[in-house]
Structures are given as C-alpha cells and as structure tokens.
Amino acid sequence: MANPSSSLPLYERVTRKNTIARAIELGILSLLLCLLAYRILSFQDHGFSWLLAFLCESWFAFIWVLTVSSKWNQVEYQTYPQRVLQRKLELPPVDMFVTTADPVLEPPILTVNTVLSLLALDYPADKLACYVSDDGGSPLTFYSLVEASKFAKLWVPFCKKYSIQVRAPFRYFSGESMSSQDISPLFQQDWKKMKDEYEQLCQKIEDAAKGSIPCELTGEFADFKNIQRRNHASIVKVIWENKEAGNANGVVPHLVYISREKRPKHPHHFKAGAMNVLTRVSGVMTNAPFMLNVDCDMYVNNSQIVLHALCLLMGMKSDKDCAFVQFPQHFYDGLKDHPFGNQLVVLIEYLGRGLAGIQGPFYGGTGCFHRRKVIYGLSPFDEEISGKLSDENLQKTFGSSMEFIKSAAQILSESKSTSSSPHNLLSFVEAANQIAACVYEYDGLDLWIDDRGRPHRTHNPGKRLEIDQLHTDAARVSGLRALRRACDDDPAEKVGHRASRNPGRPKKPAHFDTTREAPVQAMPGLPVDPAVGLAVGEPAPSIPVAIFITYNLYTLFEYLQAGLSARAWWNNQRMWRITAMTAWLFGVFSVILKLLGLSETVFEVTQKEQPSTNGSDDGNADVGRFTFNESPIFIPATTVLLVNLTALVIAILGFWPAARGGDGWGIGEMIFSSCVVLCLWAFLKGLFGKGKYGIPLATVYKSGALALLFVNLSRWTSMG
Ligand SMILES: O=c1ccn([C@@H]2O[C@H](COP(=O)(O)OP(=O)(O)O[C@H]3O[C@H](CO)[C@@H](O)[C@H](O)[C@H]3O)[C@@H](O)[C@H]2O)c(=O)[nH]1
Numbered sequence: 257m258a259n260p261s262s263s264l265p266l267y268e269r270v271t272r273k274n275t276i277a278r279a280i281e282l283g284i285l286s287l288l289l290c291l292l293a294y295r296i297l298s299f300q301d302h303g304f305s306w307l308l309a310f311l312c313e314s315w316f317a318f319i320w321v322l323t324v325s326s327k328w329n330q331v332e333y334q335t336y337p338q339r340v341l342q343r344k345l346e347l348p349p350v351d352m353f354v355t356t357a358d359p360v361l362e363p364p365i366l367t368v369n370t371v372l373s374l375l376a377l378d379y380p381a382d383k384l385a386c387y388v389s390d391d392g393g394s395p396l397t398f399y400s401l402v403e404a405s406k407f408a409k410l411w412v413p414f415c416k417k418y419s420i421q422v423r424a425p426f427r428y429f430s431g432e433s434m435s436s437q438d439i440s441p442l443f444q445q446d447w448k449k450m451k452d453e454y455e456q457l458c459q460k461i462e463d464a465a466k467g468s469i470p471c472e473l474t475g476e477f478a479d480f481k482n483i484q485r486r487n488h489a490s491i492v493k494v495i496w497e498n499k500e501a502g503n504a505n506g507v508v509p510h511l512v513y514i515s516r517e518k519r520p521k522h523p524h525h526f527k528a529g530a531m532n533v534l535t536r537v538s539g540v541m542t543n544a545p546f547m548l549n550v551d552c553d554m555y556v557n558n559s560q561i562v563l564h565a566l567c568l569l570m571g572m573k574s575d576k577d578c579a580f581v582q583f584p585q586h587f588y589d590g591l592k593d594h595p596f597g598n599q600l601v602v603l604i605e606y607l608g609r610g611l612a613g614i615q616g617p618f619y620g621g622t623g624c625f626h627r628r629k630v631i632y633g634l635s636p637f638d639e640e641i642s643g644k645l646s647d648e649n650l651q652k653t654f655g656s657s658m659e660f661i662k663s664a665a666q667i668l669s670e671s672k673s674t675s676s677s678p679h680n681l682l683s684f685v686e687a688a689n690q691i692a693a694c695v696y697e698y699d700g701l702d703l704w705i706d707d708r709g710r711p712h713r714t715h716n717p718g719k720r721l722e723i724d725q726l727h728t729d730a731a732r733v734s735g736l737r738a739l740r741r742a743c744d745d746d747p748a749e750k751v752g753h754r755a756s757r758n759p760g761r762p763k764k765p766a767h768f769d770t771t772r773e774a775p776v777q778a779m780p781g782l783p784v785d786p787a788v789g790l791a792v793g794e795p796a797p798s799i800p801v802a803i804f805i806t807y808n809l810y811t812l813f814e815y816l817q818a819g820l821s822a823r824a825w826w827n828n829q830r831m832w833r834i835t836a837m838t839a840w841l842f843g844v845f846s847v848i849l850k851l852l853g854l855s856e857t858v859f860e861v862t863q864k865e866q867p868s869t870n871g872s873d874d875g876n877a878d879v880g881r882f883t884f885n886e887s888p889i890f891i892p893a894t895t896v897l898l899v900n901l902t903a904l905v906i907a908i909l910g911f912w913p914a915a916r917g918g919d920g921w922g923i924g925e926m927i928f929s930s931c932v933v934l935c936l937w938a939f940l941k942g943l944f945g946k947g948k949y950g951i952p953l954a955t956v957y958k959s960g961a962l963a964l965l966f967v968n969l970s971r972w973t974s975m976g
C-alpha cells in the first residue's frame with residue numbers, strides 16, 4: 257500500500273479574494289475613460305493645454321489598464337516541505353552560487369556570511385555544493401573563504417544541533433540571540449564559544465584586509481601573485497571538499513572558489529559572465545539539476561529554503577510547468593516608514609502575486625532556484641531530445657570541453673550523474689580552469705546574456721514560471737538583504753524587522769535602481785505643469801478630483817492592509833514621483849543614447865555596507881534625509897519644484913489672471929501645485945540645506961534657467 261502521506265500535494269496554489277479591490281480598480285478605470293471622453297468632446301473650446309492633458313491622461317489610462325490586468329488574479333503558493341521528506345525520495349543535489357566582484361565595495365565578511373548561511377542549510381550536506389565567483393580576483397576574498405570554511409566546521413553542526421533559524425552568524429549574533437526558551441547551560445556554553453569563534457574570524461579577516469596578516473602570496477595564494485584584476489588567468493580552488501559522500505550528516509558541503517579569466521579585450525559581461533562560469537564549473541564538478549544563486553550581500557534566513565523550492569520544482573505535474581522558483585527579497589534594518597520608498601513591499605505584495613497568477617514575475621537576478629536543463633536551453637517543446645544530443649550539436653552549444661559536454665548531455669538526457677558519488681573535485685580543477693577562460697564565453701554557451709545576470713532562455717512562450725510568493729516583503733533600504741518566507745511563528749521575522757540601525761545604502765536617487773521599479777503606480781491626474789489642470793467652474797473637475805481621491809484612498813488601503821503605516825504610504829507616493837523625475841527619466845536618456853550608439857551601458861557594483869554585530873542604534877538622526885551631489889540627475893526635479901513654487905507665489909500674490917475658460921489659474925491648480933511641492937519637499941529642503949544635504953548652487957542655477965524658460969514658453973503657448 258502506498259503511504260498516504262506520499263500522495264499529498266507538495267504545494268497548493270491559493271487564489272486571493274480581491275473582489276473589493278477589483279471593483280475599485282474598475283471604478284477608477286471608468287472614471288479615467290469618462291475623463292478622456294470629456295476631453296475629446298470639449299476639444300474645440302480649449303487650447304494646447306487641453307491636448308497636453310489629454311495625452312498625459314491617456315498614458316495614465318493605459319498604465320492603469322496594465323496595472324489592473326496584472327493585479328487581477330493574485331495567487332499565493334503554500335508549500336509543504338515536510339511532505340518532500342515524507343515521500344522518501346532521493347533528494348536531488350543543489351549547486352549554490354554566490355557572486356562577488358570587489359573586496360572593497362563588497363567587504364568579504366559579507367560574502368563569508370552569505371556562504372555560511374548556505375553551507376548550513378537544512379539539507380543533506382552531501383547534496384549541496386557552494387561555488388563562489390570572485391570577479392575581484394582577490395586573495396583577501398579567497399583567504400576569508402578559507403577561514404570561513406574552518407569556522408563552518410563548528411558553525412554548521414551548531415546550527416543543526418539547535419535548529420537555529422537564521423544561519424548567517426552576523427545576523428544571528430545581532431539578534432536577541434539567547435531567547436528565554438533556550439537557556440540550557442549546554443546551549444549557553446556552545447553559544448558563547450560560537451560567538452567567540454565568529455569574532456575571531458571577523459578579526460582575522462579585518463587584520464588581513466589591513467594587511468597585518470601578510471598574505472605572502474605563496475603556497476595556496478601563489479595564483480594571486482602579480483595578477484591584475486582585469487587581466488589574469490582563471491583561478492579555481494577547491495577550498496573544502498566534503499569527502500563523506502553518501503553521508504547526509506557529513507558536516508560541511510563542498511566549497512569552491514572561482515575567479516574566471518579576465519582579459520582586457522574580452523568583454524566580461526559582469527554578473528552574467530560570472531553566472532556562465534559558475535554554471536559551467538559546477539557542471540563539471542557536481543552537475544546538480546538545480547542551481548540557487550544569491551548575491552554576496554544576501555543571506556538565506558530560512559534554513560529550509562531548498563525544501564520549499566523543491567515543493568514547486570518537483571511538485572508540478574511536469575517540469576515544463578516550472579522553470580525557476582524565485583524568493584522575494586526582504587531587507588533587514590530598513591529605515592522606519594521607508595523614507596526612500598525603496599522597499600517595494602506593496603509592489604510585490606499585489607503586483608508580484610498578480611504576475612504569479614499569470615505566468616510568474618520576471619527573474620529578478622537573484623534569490624532563485626533554476627532548473628539547470630532550462631538554462632541549457634531545453635525548451636518546453638523539445639519532446640525529441642535525442643537529436644539535440646549528437647556530439648556535433650553538443651559541441652556547437654557547449655564548446656570544446658569534453659567534461660562539460662558530458663555533464664551537459666547528462667542534464668539534457670536526465671540520466672543520473674555517474675560521478676555523483678564519490679566526488680573527487682580536485683580531479684576536475686583542470687577542466688574547470690579551461691571552462692572558466694574568457695574565450696570559452698565565445699566558443700561555448702552564453703547562458704546568461706543579460707549584463708546583470710538574467711538568463712535568456714527561461715521566458716520561452718508556453719513555459720510557466722512560478723514564484724513562491726509566500727513572503728512578499730522586498731526592498732532595497734539596506735544593501736543587505738535576505739531570502740525569506742513569512743511564517744508568523746518565524747523567529748527570523750522578529751530579527752529581520754529590527755529597528756533601523758544602519759544608515760542604509762547611499763541616499764541619492766541617483767543610485768536608485770532603474771530596472772526594477774516599474775512605473776506601475778503612476779498617479780492619474782496629478783499634473784506637474786500648472787497650466788495643465790482644471791479650473792473651478794468647469795463641469796468636469798469632479799472627475800479628476802474623484803480619481804485623485806479614490807486612487808489615493810485605494811493605495812493607502814493597500815499599504816495598511818500590507819501592515820505598513822500611512823507614513824510609509826506617503827513616503828512611497830512621493831518617492832514614485834521623485835524616481836520618475838530622476839532615475840527613470842535618466843534611464844530613458846541612457847537607453848536612447850545606447851540605441852543611437854553614443855554610449856554604453858555601465859554597470860557599477862553597488863557599495864555594500866559592513867555588517868556590525870551589535871544591534872545598537874548608531875544614533876544618526878539624519879539617516880532618512882536626502883543627500884545631493886553635482887549629478888545632473890537632480891536638475892529635472894529641482895526645475896519642476898521651481899516652476900510650481902513660482903506658480904504658487906504668483907498666484908498667492910494675485911499676479912495671475914483669474915481662470916478664463918478653464919485655461920487660467922484656479923483653485924484646482926493651487927491644490928495640484930501644492931501637491932507637487934509636497935512631493936518634492938525633500939528638494940525644497942535641499943534648496944536650503946548645507947553640504948551634502950543641500951542641492952549644489954550650480955544645479956539650482958541650471959534648474960532656475962530651465963524653469964524660466966518653461967514659464968515663458970507656456971505663457972507664449974497660452975497666449976498664442
Ligand atoms: O562584474 C560583476 C558585477 C557584479 N557582480 C555581482 O552581481 C551581484 C549584483 O551586483 P550589485 O552591484 O549588488 O547590483 P544591484 O544593483 O544590487 O543588483 C540588482 O541586479 C542584480 C543582477 O540582476 C540582482 O542580482 C540584484 O538583486 C539587484 O538588486 C553582486 O553579487 C556582484 O558581486 C559580479 O559578479 N560581477
């Protein structure tokens with residue numbers, strides 16, 4: 257008889273009830289359509305501003321249609337990791353990738369914590385392998401990982417013994433670590449020992465960074481001698497090999513260091529290039545059917561993450577139904593009420609789940625389990641695989657390395673890896689070095705094409721992408737972030753939500769990510785131009801006013817429902833506008849320049865913060881304040897602010913002609929201009945701020961000139 261528990265589904269797809277939200281969304285849509293109809297019908301009576309308003313509102317309506325349809329059918333996935341274990345199947349191996357690029361911008365202690373949280377996952381140690389790609393080619397990073405692997409031999413058993421939830425030591429030791437439930441003397445003793453060991457590890461790395469541990473660059477380090485960061489041969493090093501194959505309790509999984517070959521004349525494709533090399537090297541070494549990738553500033557905060565992912569990857573009826581499982585990012589130490597509006601909580605909560613209900617959100621570049629064969633280009637329509645497996649074909653796709661071809665053929669034909677036990681990683685180092693070479697990128701496969709490390713094969717039509725949307729908080733306040741799921745009883749939750757301690761990432765909108773924050777929440781009917789709007793006395797001002805009120809109440813409600821404050825709502829509203837006037841606008845410029853062939857996309861590695869283990873507040877009251885610099889990115893918003901300020905001042909002083917025929921200046925314009933000023937309050941403060949808190953004078957002058965030009969232009973158009 258079959259074990260009844262083995263027939264239970266591994267996951268459930270739960271559709272959310274959102275009838276009220278749908279009704280409101282449709283209401284807003286009909287109001288928008290009414291407004292458009294009204295504009296069209298009354299065109300003759302009005303001037304240029306009417307046309308401008310019509311164009312803007314058509315755009316809002318279009319965005320709104322997209323938003324509503326994307327959010328229409330929201331789903332959540334409930335996963336049952338215990339059932340994976342109850343099925344008593346052989347658990348599949350998983351290769352885990354960590355990318356790092358710069359030992360200064362990305363302090364190695366961060367990478368070490370990421371790696372430790374992966375090595376300590378609740379999954380048989382002989383099924384896991386961790387590969388670190390170091391684009392910095394840094395002996396310091398290598399040294400840190402070697403030391404980390406020694407510490408791991410204590411840390412991993414400690415975590416497993418006491419079922420520690422958060423397995424990144426710096427996070428663990430910064431929390432209310434010794435909770436009352438676990439005060440057994442033995443635990444206390446072990447805890448203390450671990451903390452000491454971890455502090456020693458930090459100290460060693462710090463000393464090495466200062467150069468006080470002279471890395472002679474001999475022995476193990478010889479490969480790093482005389483190398484230049486952008487010009488060196490590949491370095492592949494097996495830091496730790498878990499020889500206890502077949503022993504699930506074998507302490508620490510494999511740990512491999514890779515610094516791919518770099519040559520000045522070969523474009524390295526940033527993270528995408530690193531992901532290619534990680535895929536290939538892990539292919540010849542362990543060739544797991546699933547691959548998890550995380551950035552060096554993240555940690556896994558749910559030790560059962562692999563099992564959760566497997567619920568979906570193995571639980572779907574067919575492999576074709578699920579190319580990857582992606583976990584939302586959740587930021588710790590975020591600032592209260594998200595002053596920079598960059599935590600994307602609400603976006604993922606509603607839009608993310610909505611997309612999950614359609615086909616699944618885009619791969620965000622990190623925190624994701626991929627099916628290896630999908631990355632190798634197996635399309636869902638490839639029923640007939642044998643043709644693809646001819647030697648010639650394989651060589652064309654996978655390059656000249658016999659070892660790699662063999663491993664790829666294994667994955668594509670789904671035959672079980674013959675080398676799975678016992679591994680002998682060292683014997684593959686030579687092959688690994690060959691495929692970590694930069695020429696291989698051209699002969700061989702380019703799996704991850706996008707410069708930021710996104711694969712290009714997962715979004716084939718017909719392939720469904722699933723996302724585990726159980727926990728949806730995601731944000732970018734601190735450079736550090738975690739993969740997590742929401743469980744109300746999840747201790748990580750408390751740790752993850754501790755009050756702000758770090759100032760977070762640089763606070764310049766110039767640093768906001770232009771690729772991730774899609775303009776899905778553009779607010780309909782908020783004019784930036786004082787000439788565009790409706791005067792009182794018109795029959796229709798009630799429509800934009802109704803849209804304005806409904807839309808704001810609706811978004812406010814979304815925030816409250818997601819457990820955020822009204823303040824967070826307001827901060828996010830103003831940030832959407834600021835981001836639109838800064839990062840997105842410049843994003844558009846840079847795309848245009850790129851299309852014209854006038855510039856290249858640049859990728860700058862984001863500066864990460866050094867973690868600290870004491871959870872104390874660093875007493876910086878200015879963490880939520882905006883900072884500015886000479887960047888032209890601040891000009892548009894400053895200009896918009898100046899235009900609206902001018903308009904308000906003129907109106908208040910009574911210099912403006914009263915509303916005539918709807919094209920003049922009325923109470924509507926006053927309200928909307930005030931809204932714009934409120935949204936740009938941070939810039940208003942910037943006009944008077946000092947130092948980095950002030951907008952540089954040059955920017956103010958340039959914006960002033962633009963504002964003058966604009967005011968005169970609009971006077972000219974309204975007169976003409
Ligand atoms: O030449 C490079 C450049 C970057 N990286 C790594 O790529 C990752 C992301 O780089 P980062 O500078 O942190 O970029 P972000 O702006 O944080 O990246 C966004 O885009 C990334 C790539 O899609 C996603 O992984 C992130 O989650 C997303 O926030 C980091 O681990 C880097 O070490 C490399 O390995 N090689």
Ligand SMILES: [Mn+2]
Pocket residue numbers: 551553862
């Ligand atoms: Mn990053």
